[in-house]
Amino acid sequence: MPVELPGTVRPQGRLGFHPSKSGGSVKVLLSEDELAAGIARLASEISERYRELPLTVVGVLTGSIVLLADLIRMIEVPMRLGVLQARSYRGTTTHPGKLEVNPDLMPEVRNRHVLLVDDILDTGRTLSQLVIQMHDMGAMSVRTAVLLRKRGRQQAPLEPDFVGFEIPNEFVVGYGLDYNDYYRNLPYVAAMESADLEAAKT
Ligand code: 5GP
Ligand code: MG
Numbered sequence: 001m002p003v004e005l006p007g008t009v010r011p012q013g014r015l016g017f018h019p020s021k022s023g024g025s026v027k028v029l030l031s032e033d034e035l036a037a038g039i040a041r042l043a044s045e046i047s048e049r050y051r052e053l054p055l056t057v058v059g060v061l062t063g064s065i066v067l068l069a070d071l072i073r074m075i076e077v078p079m080r081l082g083v084l085q086a087r088s089y090r091g092t093t094t095h096p097g098k099l100e101v102n103p104d105l106m107p108e109v110r111n112r113h114v115l116l117v118d119d120i121l122d123t124g125r126t127l128s129q130l131v132i133q134m135h136d137m138g139a140m141s142v143r144t145a146v147l148l149r150k151r152g153r154q155q156a157p158l159e160p161d162f163v164g165f166e167i168p169n170e171f172v173v174g175y176g177l178d179y180n181d182y183y184r185n186l187p188y189v190a191a192m193e194s195a196d197l198e199a200a201k202t
Contacts (some may be wrong), residue, residue: 026190029167035147035175035188038164039067042145043074045162046115049143055079056112056139060086060130061105063119066176066184067147071117082107086126099126101133110138119176120148121163124156131158148172148189 030038057075059068061083072081085102114134118127127144134142145162150169167189173179174186183190 026173026192028188028190029170029172030165030175030189032187034165036070038147039070040074042147042162042164043071043076046071046145047074047076049161050075050077050079050113050115053077053113054111054140055115056082056107056109057115057117058082058084058106058109058134060084060116060118060126062087062184063176063178064117064147067119068117071145080107080112082109084130086130088126099129101130103133103137106137109134111140113141114139114143115161116142116144118144118146120150120172121146121158121160122150122153124154124158127160128156128158147175148177 055075055077057068057072057079059065059081062085068081068083072079082105084106086099088099116127116130116134121127121144127146131142131144143161144158146160147164149160149163149166151166152169168191170191171179172189172191173183174189176184177189178184179192
C-alpha cells in the first residue's frame with residue numbers, strides 16, 4: 001500500500017546547491033531516508049510478486065533513471081533490464097503535451113513478464129499507453145511501478161501495481177525528476193514554487 005504523507009509539505013532550508021540561477025528555496029517532500037525506505041518496500045513487494053516468473057524491468061527514460069538504479073539493486077529475483085524513452089513534458093512547460101515514445105533501446109519482451117517503472121504517475125497517459133505498447137510487443141503480462149503518484153490528477157484509467165508515495169498536486173523535482181532537465185541529481189524530492197519555476201527558465 002502506498003504511504004500517505006503526513007500533511008502536505010515539510011518546509012526545509014535551501015538546496016545544498018542550486019543548478020539554476022534562481023537560488024530560491026524549495027520544500028523537501030521526501031528526504032533521502034524516506035525515499036530509501038519506500039524503495040526497499042517497493043523492491044520487496046516486486047520480488048514477492050515475480051518469484052519464479054521471467055521478469056523484465058523496463059524503465060521509462062529519463063525520469064526513472066535514479067529510481068531504477070536504486071530499485072533493481074534491491075530486487076531479489078532474477079531479472080532483465082530494458083529502457084525506453086517517453087516524454088510528454090518539454091523544456092520549461094509543466095503541463096503535459098503529446099507523448100513521444102522511442103522504443104529503440106527496448107529488449108525483446110515476448111514471453112517475458114514486464115514491469116514498467118516510471119518516476120511519477122500524473123495524468124496516467126504515459127503509462128497507460130506504454131502498457132498497451134508492451135502487450136503489442138508480446139509481453140506475457142504488464143505491470144507498473146511508480147515512485148510517486150500525484151493526488152487528484154489522473155485522467156487515464158490505470159491503477160499502478162506498485163506505488164512508492166502519494167504526493168500532493170505540486171510540480172516536483174529531484175531523484176530523477178527534472179525541470180528543464182535540471183535538478184535530476186538532487187538526492188531528495190522537492191516541490192518547486194512558481195517563483196522558482198520562473199527563475200529557473202533563465
Ligand atoms: P503522465 O503521463 O502520467 O501525465 O505523466 C508522466 C510523466 O510526466 C512523468 O514520467 C514525468 O516525466 C512527467 N511529470 C508529471 N508530473 C511531474 C512533476 O511534478 N515533475 C516532473 N519533473 N515531471 C512530471
Ligand atoms: Mg517521465
